[in-house]
Structure formats: structure tokens, C-alpha cells
Amino acid sequence: MKFDGIVAFLTTADAGSISAASRRLGLAKSVVSERLAELERSLGATLLQRSTRKLSLTSSGQTFLPRARRILREAEEAAAELAARSGRLSGPLRLSAPVGFGILHLGPALARFLGEYPDIEVSLELDDGFVDAASDGFDAVLRHGAVGDGRLIARRLAASRRLLVASPAYLEREGRPASLAELERHRGILYSNRSGDWRFATETGWSVIRPNAGLRVNNGLVMRDAAAAGLGIALLPSFFVHDAVRSGTLEEIDIGLQAEGAELFLAYPRDHGAAPKIRALAESLRRSFGDPPYWES
Template sequence: MMKLDGVVAFSMTVEAGSISQAAQRLGLAKSVVSERLAELERTLGTTLIQRTTRKLSLTASGETFLPRARRILREAQEATAELAARSGKLSGPLRISAPVGFGVLHLGPALGRFLRDYPEIDLSLELDDSFVDAASGGFDAVLRHGAVGDGRLIARRLAHSRRLLVASPAYLERHGHPGTPGALEQHRALLYSNRTSDWRFTAPGQGWSVIRPRAALRVNNGLIMRDAAIEGLGIALLPSFFIHQALAAGTLVAIDLGVQAEGAELFLTYPKDHGAAAKIRAFGDSLRRSFGSPPYWERVEPAPRAAPI
């Protein structure tokens, strides 16, 4: 029967480039690694590595077996991590990227809950509003609101958020309430510079309509857009997770035009066959519990407001 320690010795020897370097990384004697590798070859009935005094090279059988060996080790790591997750004993590093605005508003308490449940995890969080590639950006997982059309990734849905048209009462008093989606083109718009500037709406039984508003401000941060709207600089189309408190306080007013904007889905994305998948799943499950279903930012009641002018 093939032993896992032989697979480890083979994979590490290929990665390190020599048996002596593999032994050093594994903390074993060179003779132990060499014997484990030889036992694996005897079990498989073939030579995996061609040994010379100057270098090691993979045989054709080694080339064939290498991706399977790596998959075996990933699955063993996954199984170990999943059992650890069930007992609450997950540990080790976990590096996460998230958008700045969402992270500032919602991740502090959620991370506290997660780390209380898994105190042995060494969590790193970096906030960044630019696009972060979850497959090659150096992170274990990336929080993202928006579509994830990448076959290299697993995308776990964490929460939903409506997008709402909002403005301050002072702006609407000065400029009036738009009565139709088309009337938005005559208003000052606060636009997110990292997305298309089009606003898309739909109504029951109808397709999508596209509005191209006139920009008063373009910015790549949702919190700045929210604050600019509160200051009366224009109308913004923002996810409810940015504006729920302002709506409750009455500093922003939702503009109801009888149409619905595209929603904002929040995903946790990570590469397929990731070695830290058990930790990532535990992190996602913890976030979902913290946000609730529906999420708490969708349960806030707007402040009473006057009828449109």
C-alpha cells in the first residue's frame, strides 16, 4: 500500500530540487527521505526520479504521477483541516482582502466573532478598493460585491444588498424629486469610478433600461459617495450596506421611481483546491452568522419623510 510519507517525500524533493534540500525542509535525515522515496517507487513499480550526482530529473512516470501526488496531499490537508474545523481547532495563517468601505463599516464586529471562535487562526485583513485577483493575488480569499465570472474560483454567497437611489433632503428641496428614470439624466450624479457609469433598472414584466446620468463627482470609494450625497452634492446609487444608517437617521432619502436597480451580492471567493479551504469555509460561515439572513443592513427602517415636492 502506498504510504503518504512517501508521497510527501516525492513532492518535496521535486519542489526543493534535491533530496538534501527536501530533507532539510521536512526536518528529516537525508537517508530517511531517500528511503521513503525508494519505497514509494517500489510500491508503484516504477522509477519516478532519475538520480545523478549532479541533479535530479523526473522520469515520464514521475511527470505523470506528480500532479496526482499534489492532489493527494491537498486532499489529505483538506481532510485534516475539515476535521479540525468540526472540533473548533482550526489554526494557522489566513489572509483576506476586502473592499475598503464594506470592511470599515461591517467587518470589525464580524472578525471579532470569528477570532473568538477560532483563536488559533492568525488572520490578516487588507482593505483595497481596486480589483484583487483571488486566484493569483497572494490572498487566501477575497470578499467581493458583484459578479464573479472566473472558472478558477469558488464563489460563496454571503449576503444580498439592494442598491438604492438616494439623495439628501436638502438636494431634493433644491433640485426637485425626479419622477421617472429618464429624469435622472437631468440631475447631478455621484458615480463610482471603478464601475461602469451606467445605471440599470428594471420593472415587473419589463427588461433592463439604462440611464447615463451626468457626473458631478466620480470616486472609487462608497463611503465618500455616501458622504457626498449627505452633503447634498447629488444623487447616488449605492448598496444598502453603505447607507442603512443614513436612511434610518433621515440624512439620506431613498428615491422611489417604481423601478428596481441591480442588487449587490456579496461573495467570498477563493481558488479551487485551496489548501486553506476549511478555514475559508469557517470564515464565510462566521460572516453569514454575523450579517444575518436577511442581513441587518436590509432590516433598518427609513426615517419618515415628507412627500415629494
């Protein structure tokens, strides 16, 4: 059983087609097909059902898939552990991060990290949905908020306040709220992936309000732009709006109460062989973001 055949199988299963797998691997389609065929011959089983419309896993392929992932991960982790013992960090590092934060802040930070560790090969996927690092094949995931998963180790990267913001034009037209009751009567630009999102600390505990929804969306950049266009009030992390508030495109609204904040974490599965690389990444990201982070300046 050849290792490149296992890689070809996993990539094809994840990509959904041999053509897509060949693009991901940077190989000719015929090379990927031959590696798959050779793997099937060595196993004595058909792993993939090919048709003109789609490609699917056979029952043998479904049985082999989790074991193939484990084989590949074990090999990568063994190489990473040996490299770390020799004082050299190298090899692949697959990451997931939210779309908005990745676009705004991860580019320069990862450039610095790769400058410090040029032998590490980072693969970053941006996704605003829930990503399960323990089962989705990622070495680490960046989370904005509590991790709450006992299978993961979470390393704190930075803190972020959440600010109520609106455009000057909206506030001039609709008025500036000064209390929770007034805020609740305004149009809100709401994050659709989280219910009870507008939480404020009061003397008696947390108070949750639900303004009328002018827009619901699962992306912070779209929320920021909608607020700048005057569609309503948004409650957003400071790392989304610090530049807009500084330039005057958005104005911060003070109702005398602090909104629930959140922290940024880098989370990864326990007993992960790539832990030395992940720890190095966490330290590099902390240095890039600063303490307090630059978006809180």
C-alpha cells in the first residue's frame, strides 16, 4: 500500500471528484486516477463508485476512510514530533477560522508566523459555520467565543469588546438610544448564528434584548457594511469596527451598560502530534495581535 495512494483517496473523498482532487494536489487527473487504482488493487477492494454524474464511496471505501485519515494523521504527527525534537518545526498545519476575522486580521499575522517558521505549510480555510476540529480533519480552529468542548485544548489569543454601532445618518434620522428600553425599539442588524445575542451586564445580572430585525446575516463584515449603510444598529466585536469608528463611518453608542465581550481562542484536539506547531502559532498570533490587541487601541 503506497502512501501517495492514501493521500489521493482522502483528497478525492473530500473534494468529491477526481478532477477536483487533481487540482488540490497539483497533479494530472490521470496520475490521481492511477494512484487510486493502484491503492484499490493493493487492498483488493473497490473504494470509489465512479459514474458520469458523481463519485461516491463504496461500503469498503466508507470502512477504509476513517482508517486512512488516521494513517495520514499519525504519519504527519510522527514527522512533526521528530522535527520538534530536533528543534525544527515543519510540515503541514491545517487551520480553520471565521471568514470576517480571517480577512481582516489573519493575513499579516500568518505572514509573520511563516516568516518565523518557513518549513511549516499552512492551509487555512475560512468558514462562519461550526467547525469540529476533532472530527473535521483540522489541526486547529480559531474561535471567537467559548470553546466548550472537552476534547479540545484552547489557547487564549486575545480579547475583544463588542460595541453597539450605527451610521451617523441612521442616528440622526432615528435618534440615539440611551437605555436598554430605547435600544430595543430600534432596528437591529442581527447575527443569525446566535440567539439571544444582545446581552448586557446589569446590576442584577445579564439582560438580553431582542430588537426588531432589519437584517439577519451570518457574517460580521456584511453586518458592519449594513450598519454603515444606515440599515440599523449592530452589536459587533471591536476587531470588526475599530477602523470604521476611528474614521467616523460608524459611531459607537453608549447606553451606560457593557455588552457581553468575547475572547479569541486557538483550539486543537488533545494529544495532537502537531501540538508544538500549534503552540508556536498561538505565541506568534499573540505577538501579532498585541496585549491589549491593536483593535482595542
